[in-house]
Amino acid sequence: MATFASASPSAPLLGSYLMLSSTLSAYTLGGAGFDWVLIDMEHSPLSSSDATALVHAVSVASRNKTLTFVRTPSAGVEYVKWALDGGANGVVVPMIQSREQADAVVAHARYPPVGQRSFGPFYAPYANLSGDGTPMGYASETAKHVSVILMIESAAGVENAESIMSTPGISGIFIGPVDLRLSLGLSGPHGEEEVYLRALEKIAQLGKRLDVKxxxxxxxxxxxxxxxxxxxxxxxxxxDAMFLGNGARAALTAAKDVLKNSKI
Structure with missing residues (x-):
């Protein structure tokens, strides 16, 4: 099983996202062989109940070989708590722009003495197929390994990147390239603009120095x-939504090509 700690530039972890509330989609991506799946509550109307069901579906379909992360709508304690109590391997929290925000997320996600997460992981044990199935077993064993991933996706986040990435208790940084580029006065998901490349290089170099993925x-x-x-x-x-759209268009194009070339 891939672990978040094992991620490296020489063997990067490849992930997909879930925006649809369909457990069939979750089973499909869970069985596809991705290293990790992101359940996206930020940009899709998934409830905490939906997210829990998707986490469990990916876990079962992959037999715990695929890591499950929930991207929360915000840094609110309720979202972090629901995601982790539902059994996710970690949270991805958007738009972190300061050390204070980073500290708050860690406090929400880690049990004492590291943080202030309250006890109540009643769904979480069932996402771990090898666990003992009890909340206490989850709290004593699994919880210590959850990943706390912060999103840097603004000019302010880049400016404060060192203090954010130095926060004790975080596991990684995830770049939202479209929002970052918008914050820098740019458009689109990728580009070669100097200001954008400098931002990526700064965060990558800090990651190496601070040992943050x-x-x-x-x-x-x-x-x-x-x-x-x-x-x-x-x-x-x-x-899922992207794959569905791409697959539908490819099938339609292929069918039209066949009919266009048919002699009937």
């Missing part, structure tokens, strides 16, 4: 080698 969403897989060279060690390469 750094990942990013890629709309085009062709950009991954350059990002690997910088030090990025995990990538989000697409998701």
């Amino acid at each position: 750094v990942g990013i969403f890629v709309a085009q897989t062709s950009v991954m080698p350059k990002l690997q060279q910088l030090g990025f060690s995990y990538f989000l390469v697409g998701g």
Whole structure:
């Protein structure tokens, strides 16, 4: 099983996302062989109940070989608590712009003495197929390994990156390239603009120095080698809605081509 700690530029972890509330989609991606799946509560109307069901479906379909992360709508304690109590291997928290925000997320996600997470993981044990199935077993064994991943996706986040990435208790940083580029006055998911590349390089270098994993969403897989060279060690390469759209268009195009070339 891949672990988040094992991610490296030489062997990056490849992930997909879930935006649909369909457990069939979760089973499908869970069985596809991705290293990790992101359940996206930020940009899709998934409830905490939906997210819990998707976490469990991915866990079962992959036999715990695929890590499950929930991207929360915000840094609110309720979202972090629901995601982890539902059994996710970690949380991805958007738009972190200061050390104070980073400290608050860690406090929400870690049990004392590291943080202030309250006890109540009644769904979480069932996402771990090898666990003992009890909340106390989860709290004493599994909880210590949950990942706390913070998103840097603004000019302010880049400016404060060192203090954010120095926060005790975090596991990684994830770049939201579209929001970061918008914050820098740019558009689109990728580009070669100097201000954007400097931002990526700064975060990648801090990741190396502070031993913090750094990942990013890629709309085009062709950009991954350059990002690997910088030090990025995990990538989000697409998701259920994207795959459905791409597959539908490809099937329709193929059918039209066959009929166009038919002699009937």
